[in-house]
Amino acid sequence: MQIDGHTRLVGIIAAPVAHVRTPQLFNASVARQGLNAACVPFHVEPAQLPAFLAGVAGAQNFDGLVVTIPHKEAVVAACGALTETARLVGSVNAMRFDRAQGHWLGGNFDGDGFVAGLRERGHRLAGKRVLQLGAGGAGKSMAYAIAREQPAELVIHNRSAAKAAELAASLQAILPALTIRAGDGDPAGFDVVVNATALGLRDTDALPLPAARLGAGTLVCEAVVRDGDTPLLKAAREQGCAVHHGQWMLYGQIVEIARFLGVGLEAAFVERILGPAA
Numbered sequence: 001m002q003i004d005g006h007t008r009l010v011g012i013i014a015a016p017v018a019h020v021r022t023p024q025l026f027n028a029s030v031a032r033q034g035l036n037a038a039c040v041p042f043h044v045e046p047a048q049l050p051a052f053l054a055g056v057a058g059a060q061n062f063d064g065l066v067v068t069i070p071h072k073e074a075v076v077a078a079c080g081a082l083t084e085t086a087r088l089v090g091s092v093n094a095m096r097f098d099r100a101q102g103h104w105l106g107g108n109f110d111g112d113g114f115v116a117g118l119r120e121r122g123h124r125l126a127g128k129r130v131l132q133l134g135a136g137g138a139g140k141s142m143a144y145a146i147a148r149e150q151p152a153e154l155v156i157h158n159r160s161a162a163k164a165a166e167l168a169a170s171l172q173a174i175l176p177a178l179t180i181r182a183g184d185g186d187p188a189g190f191d192v193v194v195n196a197t198a199l200g201l202r203d204t205d206a207l208p209l210p211a212a213r214l215g216a217g218t219l220v221c222e223a224v225v226r227d228g229d230t231p232l233l234k235a236a237r238e239q240g241c242a243v244h245h246g247q248w249m250l251y252g253q254i255v256e257i258a259r260f261l262g263v264g265l266e267a268a269f270v271e272r273i274l275g276p277a278a
Contacts, residue, residue: 001031001038008037010261011056012066017043021225022066025254029265037263039066046070053078053104057097064096064261067106072137079106088170089140094257107260110138111145113253114194114223121248123192123219125149131187132156133208134196135167138223142196147171147178151192154178157185157209188213193236194221200230207232216240225250 012022018041026039044052049071056062067075072091076082079095080103086092092106118125130151132143135158147154154171158164164182172180187193187209199205201224211232214220220236225246233243258265 001027003038004036006036007061008263009059009062010037010039010064010066010258010263011042011062012039012068013042013044013049013052013071014068015043015045015070017041020068021250022254025250026258026265029254030263033266035263035265037063044071046074049074050078057104060099062097063263064094066257067093067095072108075104075106079104081105083107085109085111085141085144088144088174089137091137091141093253094260096261107257108141109253109256109260110223110249111141111143112256113251114142114221114249115145115149116252116256117248117250118221118244118252120252121244123244125151125192127152128191129153129189130155130192130194131183131185131190132194132196133185134158134223135160135163136196139196140167142194142223143167143171144174146194147175147180150178152179154180155183155190156180157183185209186213187218188215190215190218192219192221194223195230195232196223198224200224200232201226203231205231207235211235211239214239214241217242219244222246223249 014020023039023041030037075092086106086108089108093108095104095106098105126149128151130146135156156164156168168180168182195208197208199208218241220241221244222230223246224230236243255265
């Protein structure tokens with residue numbers, strides 16, 4: 001990779017930022033594809049966020065930002081416009097400065113990245129019974145993206161039942177022809193099970209569902225990104241289930257965000273860098 005006066009820049013903001021994987025993945029992928037672009041990490045503390053956004057908006061070769069913890073909700077107020085998903089879930093994980101309008105446009109691609117990762121592996125959600133575990137920030141975006149794929153039924157389970165019911169009701173209002181409801185988290189009878197919680201980052205984490213209730217052949221999907229199987233995916237394999245790793249959601253997000261920011265990054269180049277998710 002060679003950075004010159006024509007290089008298009010993308011940033012990622014977080015606090016802290018040392019743990020993020022996006023710059024490595026993005027930069028290796030664009031270099032392999034032959035694109036003149038680069039992703040730069042920025043450690044931005046919450047108190048400095050307004051000043052940072054105001055300053056970086058003035059760089060004409062700056063195409064936008066990837067946004068992660070703790071800024072996903074805070075940047076909403078800085079955006080003059082939001083995509084439909086970002087408006088629905090109340091959080092932003094990518095933003096670009098619209099110079100014609102003079103404001104930031106914010107988008108949320110957690111859900112789009114998840115669905116793109118499924119498609120990349122040949123999985124379809126249309127006509128399937130889907131159980132999603134988790135109704136937090138990423139979970140809201142994922143549930144909306146899943147619902148847009150026209151499943152036969154989408155059931156949302158969350159530790160706080162009221163939060164699951166609220167999300168289901170908001171999606172049902174937008175997509176009234178679908179069957180969307182809150183549920184108890186029993187995976188029996190579902191074609192697809194999606195873990196949108198943080199459970200699985202550590203081997204000592206509890207399972208987000210009773211694994212013994214998983215049916216053989218069910219597709220069990222993770223949003224958690226880590227090397228190898230999470231405890232849930234390991235248990236799912238033991239039940240005869242197909243599994244789908246969280247890396248595919250990460251790959252999908254990178255491609256979807258790059259498209260939003262105007263960088264034509266192809267999925268095949270993203271996968272080749274880190275290798276396929278197991």
